[in-house]
Amino acid sequence: MANRFWVSSGALATMIVAILLTPAFVAAQAKSAAAAKAPAANNKTWTLPHTPDGQPDLQGYWTSLSFTPMERPAKYGNREFLTDEEAAQIYKEGVQHSYEFTFNDFGDTPVYDATVYALSAWQEGVAPNRRTSLVVDPPDGTIPPLTPEAAKVREAFRKTGPNQDYADPNAPVKADTSTDLNLGERCLSFGGPPILPGAYNSDFHIIQSPGNVLIEYEWGNEPRIIPLDGSPHLASNIHAWHGDSRGHWEGNTLVVETTNFRPGATFQGANAKTLKIKEYFTRVDQNTIEYKFTIDDPSTWTKPWSAIVPLSQIKGPIFEYACTENNNDAVNILAGARAADKAAAEKAKKTSGVPVSQK
Amino acid sequence: MKATAVFVFLFACTPIVVQAQTAVQQRAARTAPAASAIPTPGQFPPYKVPHMADGKPDLNGIWQAFVAADIDVQDHDAQAGPHPEIMGAYGAWPGGQGIVEGGEIPYKPEALEKKKANAEKRMVVNITSDPHRHDTGDPELKCYRPGVPRANYLPFPFQITQSRDNIIIVYEFGHVLRTIYMKENDPEAPKEAPADSWLGWSRGHFEGDTLVVDSTGFVPYTWFDRAGDYHSDALHVIERYTPASPYHIMYEATIDDPKVFTRPWKVSFPLYRRMEKNIQLVDFNCEEFVEKLLYGPYFKDPSK
Numbered sequence: 091m092a093n094r095f096w097v098s099s100g101a102l103a104t105m106i107v108a109i110l111l112t113p114a115f116v117a118a119q120a121k122s123a124a125a126a127k128a129p130a131a132n133n134k135t136w137t138l139p140h141t142p143d144g145q146p147d148l149q150g151y152w153t154s155l156s157f158t159p160m161e162r163p164a165k166y167g168n169r170e171f172l173t174d175e176e177a178a179q180i181y182k183e184g185v186q187h188s189y190e191f192t193f194n195d196f197g198d199t200p201v202y203d204a205t206v207y208a209l210s211a212w213q214e215g216v217a218p219n220r221r222t223s224l225v226v227d228p229p230d231g232t233i234p235p236l237t238p239e240a241a242k243v244r245e246a247f248r249k250t251g252p253n254q255d256y257a258d259p260n261a262p263v264k265a266d267t268s269t270d271l272n273l274g275e276r277c278l279s280f281g282g283p284p285i286l287p288g289a290y291n292s293d294f295h296i297i298q299s300p301g302n303v304l305i306e307y308e309w310g311n312e313p314r315i316i317p318l319d320g321s322p323h324l325a326s327n328i329h330a331w332h333g334d335s336r337g338h339w340e341g342n343t344l345v346v347e348t349t350n351f352r353p354g355a356t357f358q359g360a361n362a363k364t365l366k367i368k369e370y371f372t373r374v375d376q377n378t379i380e381y382k383f384t385i386d387d388p389s390t391w392t393k394p395w396s397a398i399v400p401l402s403q404i405k406g407p408i409f410e411y412a413c414t415e416n417n418n419d420a421v422n423i424l425a426g427a428r429a430a431d432k433a434a435a436e437k438a439k440k441t442s443g444v445p446v447s448q449k
Numbered sequence: 450m451k452a453t454a455v456f457v458f459l460f461a462c463t464p465i466v467v468q469a470q471t472a473v474q475q476r477a478a479r480t481a482p483a484a485s486a487i488p489t490p491g492q493f494p495p496y497k498v499p500h501m502a503d504g505k506p507d508l509n510g511i512w513q514a515f516v517a518a519d520i521d522v523q524d525h526d527a528q529a530g531p532h533p534e535i536m537g538a539y540g541a542w543p544g545g546q547g548i549v550e551g552g553e554i555p556y557k558p559e560a561l562e563k564k565k566a567n568a569e570k571r572m573v574v575n576i577t578s579d580p581h582r583h584d585t586g587d588p589e590l591k592c593y594r595p596g597v598p599r600a601n602y603l604p605f606p607f608q609i610t611q612s613r614d615n616i617i618i619v620y621e622f623g624h625v626l627r628t629i630y631m632k633e634n635d636p637e638a639p640k641e642a643p644a645d646s647w648l649g650w651s652r653g654h655f656e657g658d659t660l661v662v663d664s665t666g667f668v669p670y671t672w673f674d675r676a677g678d679y680h681s682d683a684l685h686v687i688e689r690y691t692p693a694s695p696y697h698i699m700y701e702a703t704i705d706d707p708k709v710f711t712r713p714w715k716v717s718f719p720l721y722r723r724m725e726k727n728i729q730l731v732d733f734n735c736e737e738f739v740e741k742l743l744y745g746p747y748f749k750d751p752s753k
Contacts, residue, residue, distance in 0.1 A: 141502075141612070141613065142502035142503040142613055149614070266748065266749035266750070267748045267749065267750075268741075268744045269740075276737075278734065278736050278737060279734070295615075297612040297614075297615050297617055299509050299610045299611050299612055300509070302509075302610050304619070306617065306626055306628075311626040312624065312626070313617070313619045313624055313626045315610065315619060315729075321729075322727060328731060329732070331732055331734055352732075405637060406637035407628070407630070407638050407643075408628075409643070409644055409646070410594075410646035410647060410648060412593075412646065412647050414591070414593060414736050415588075415591075415593045415594060415647060417743075420740075420743070420744050420747075421578040421744065424744055424748065425747050428747055428749065431749065
């Protein structure tokens with residue numbers, strides 16, 4: 091099915107200019123331009139707000155969507171920041187690409203156009219990011235190598251695990267039971283940690299009480315409750331789908347340490363027994379939280395590594411996301427596989443010469 | 450002699466009469482149990498709930514109901530659960546005194562038939578990729594969102610996190626998250642439910658020290674209990690959370706649904722603060738326990 095929003099390149103350029111000049115976009119750009127200053131700089135006209143009990147205020151609705159790649163393209167070497175011109179260009183390209191992008195981007199047969207549903211990142215308030223990559227440590231902006239044992243585990247999972255990457259659209263879908271589907275298709279878990287750019291609606295609601303920070307992820311309305319009271323982590327034989335978090339303030343930065351991950355549901359298949367994730371939340375201006383995470387799992391990566399994902403403020407509210415209650419994915423993928431099984435079985439019977447009436 | 454006998458009798462009786470009067474006087478004078486006395490169920494000494502820095506009553510904490518209402522909100526006996534030949538006492542359901550004020554839910558006569566049909570088919574699970582998946586089967590069984598007020602009387606704790614503009618309740622059951630919008634005239638939280646949902650659209654405010662929550666915009670698929678008590682999309686719930694001691698919130702919910710009931714009706718029961726040191730919610734991601742129940746008919750080998 092052709093993308094009905096595909097236009098010739100000349101018309102596209104005109105459309106882009108028209109889009110970029112619409113009041114909403116211009117307003118977003120103005121907001122974005124303020125946020126595009128060097129991430130650590132404090133805008134002198136802005137005062138960090140505080141909650142009534144004195145915590146730096148991280149509250150509100152935020153998106154983690156981004157045009158910035160996870161790993162740094164080799165051409166930038168160890169350069170952490172783009173020039174203003176480069177940043178604007180990448181942002182423009184991101185907007186343009188959104189008209190071509192679909193969620194299962196199979197060449198010329200797109201599934202559907204994200205912009206129709208106002209789901210593209212720039213429509214959700216993502217600001218230009220001056221970083222060359224999300225990964226900031228190691229200094230070359232790439233994720234460290236896997237340990238040999240982790241590489242083996244990942245290769246085995248690629249062969250037998252759920253077809254999460256949709257790498258080959260022509261490969262038969264293995265869906266014998268629900269465990270052949272990925273965690274999202276089973277409505278089991280969304281939202282990290284760490285917080286990463288998602289496909290769409292990668293939105294969060296943060297609220298703070300005197301003793302806790304609560305992060306609600308839109309997908310599944312998944313909660314992460316982060317106690318600030320210095321209580322010990324859960325015992326090591328209790329596991330959590332989002333791990334078990336404890337937070338404290340260091341100046342204006344919320345530092346969160348998470349352990350007790352659940353085997354089989356870890357970030358990039360890391361080892362639940364040894365994985366520790368540290369997160370740092372700093373509100374750098376009215377519209378931006380600088381969010382940094384450090385992944386530490388010596389049995390999976392040869393050294394810890396860190397990334398910075400800007401969280402951009404968006405308008406609320408977040409609606410209910412009743413996943414299990416409406417899980418058509420699980421039903422349709424499994425039912426489709428059964429229909430394919432049946433078709434294959436009937437074809438085999440025909441070619442084997444068994445009369446149809448004897449089936 | 451007779452006069453003396455009468456006098457002695459009267460004299461002998463006097464101490465008992467005096468003692469009896471004193472006890473009655475004591476009970477009459479006691480409007481609430483003294484701090485050192487064993488508490489009387491239903492009575493609390495006067496209590497002023499601490500306020501947060503923004504001046505609002507502080508409801509933060511982990512709370513839990515200890516009634517058997519999830520099984521049946523009305524009075525009911527204990528009963529064998531499903532498959533008693535395997536489950537024995539593990540699967541049996543406790544009896545309980547009802548939480549419905551006045552005792553009985555005021556169904557319209559024609560609406561009572563659906564309650565009975567629900568109960569008969571509470572374990573008939575037939576999942577399709579359309580709303581017919583809701584025709585039968587208790588949503589709790591399927592690990593669906595339990596709705597309001599059932600979420601508050603499930604046998605699981607829940608955590609109230611209260612900020613200036615929002616109260617979020619996270620229920621241990623299925624990590625269900627419910628948002629109560631507290632800000633007046635909040636442009637990010639319209640007064641009317643912008644979309645229907647399982648937990649409804651909740652606006653809250655304080656009346657004195659009572660949190661009042663007004664919820665509408667419900668889908669018609671949740672039940673009030675395993676006995677098949679149900680509602681329509683006209684459901685309107687008003688809840689009142691009143692801290693009664695450092696360890697108790699007295700909870701009540703008024704249920705108003707003119708499509709199903711002849712009048713509004715109320716449930717009420719205490720919520721207890723979980724007092725274990727280092728208490729926190731532990732994952733009960735029941736989605737993983739219902740996969741075979743929900744999708745088994747679509748498995749390649751339904752026996753696996």
